[in-house]
Amino acid sequence: MDTMRRDIAICTRLLVDVEILEYSGHISSRLPSGDEFLIQPVDDVRSALQPSRLLVVGLDGNVIDGDGTPPSETAIHSEIYKARPDVNSVAHFHHDPTTMFSMVANRPLLPMKNHACRWPDGVPVHPDPSHISTVEQGQELVKTLGDHNALLIRGHGEVVVAESIKALFADIVHFVENARALATALLLGDVMPLSRGDLEKFRATFHREKHANKLWTYYAVTASNKGVVPAEWIE
Numbered sequence: 581m582d583t584m585r586r587d588i589a590i591c592t593r594l595l596v597d598v599e600i601l602e603y604s605g606h607i608s609s610r611l612p613s614g615d616e617f618l619i620q621p622v623d624d625v626r627s628a629l630q631p632s633r634l635l636v637v638g639l640d641g642n643v644i645d646g647d648g649t650p651p652s653e654t655a656i657h658s659e660i661y662k663a664r665p666d667v668n669s670v671a672h673f674h675h676d677p678t679t680m681f682s683m684v685a686n687r688p689l690l691p692m693k694n695h696a697c698r699w700p701d702g703v704p705v706h707p708d709p710s711h712i713s714t715v716e717q718g719q720e721l722v723k724t725l726g727d728h729n730a731l732l733i734r735g736h737g738e739v740v741v742a743e744s745i746k747a748l749f750a751d752i753v754h755f756v757e758n759a760r761a762l763a764t765a766l767l768l769g770d771v772m773p774l775s776r777g778d779l780e781k782f783r784a785t786f787h788r789e790k791h792a793n794k795l796w797t798y799y800a801v802t803a804s805n806k807g808v809v810p811a812e813w814i815e
């Protein structure tokens with residue numbers, strides 16, 4: 581089976597299993613050609629996504645291969661791939677406990693845990709809560725993203741970007757963990773976010789690819805044992 585197709589299906593099913601993704605939201609991955617990517621059809625059930633169903637879509641948003649309609653917010657993916665050659669995988673999801681940090685005044689999503697080293701300059705909030713359904717809206721979102729690796733869409737959801745599907749999955753898990761940690765810390769008292777120096781110190785000794793593989797294997801094997809992912813998909 582095609583590894584990229586399989587990993588998008590695994591990633592999508594795992595994110596449903598940990599209640600980050602539900603009936604909506606999507607994961608994509610850039611194909612080696614550079615100007616095409618894989619993304620699921622709009623209505624395919626996330627928890628049962630099949631690798632063979634993934635669509636090949638061009639950076640203009642048009643389907644090149646596959647049977648189905650891309651998600652209405654595909655411009656998030658296509659516009660990020662156009663603007664960020666360092667990005668090979670994109671996730672958009674709607675996780676309320678995390679989105680909450682776009683809904684409260686003076687409560688930015690601060691880096692609390694060491695893995696927040698992916699977002700050392702904070703997490704920008706895209707001000708327009710609309711669905712990103714046009715190229716123009718995608719371009720506006722890309723402006724908000726800039727060189728960051730994640731953003732919140734106000735009152736709507738999240739976008740996380742990474743260099744590979746496995747790294748993306750690890751980043752999403754840590755992004756949500758960090759938001760949960762901050763929400764809990766705020767209940768306990770004055771929060772003490774990690775400084776840029778703290779995050780740099782952590783990153784200097786952190787083996788990102790090794791960590792992403794370990795985290796992926798843990799979630800994939802655990803999910804396979806529960807029947808969430810077919811055992812034959814796990815290497």
Ligand SMILES: [Zn+2]
Binds near residue numbers: 653672674711736
């Ligand atoms: Zn959305």
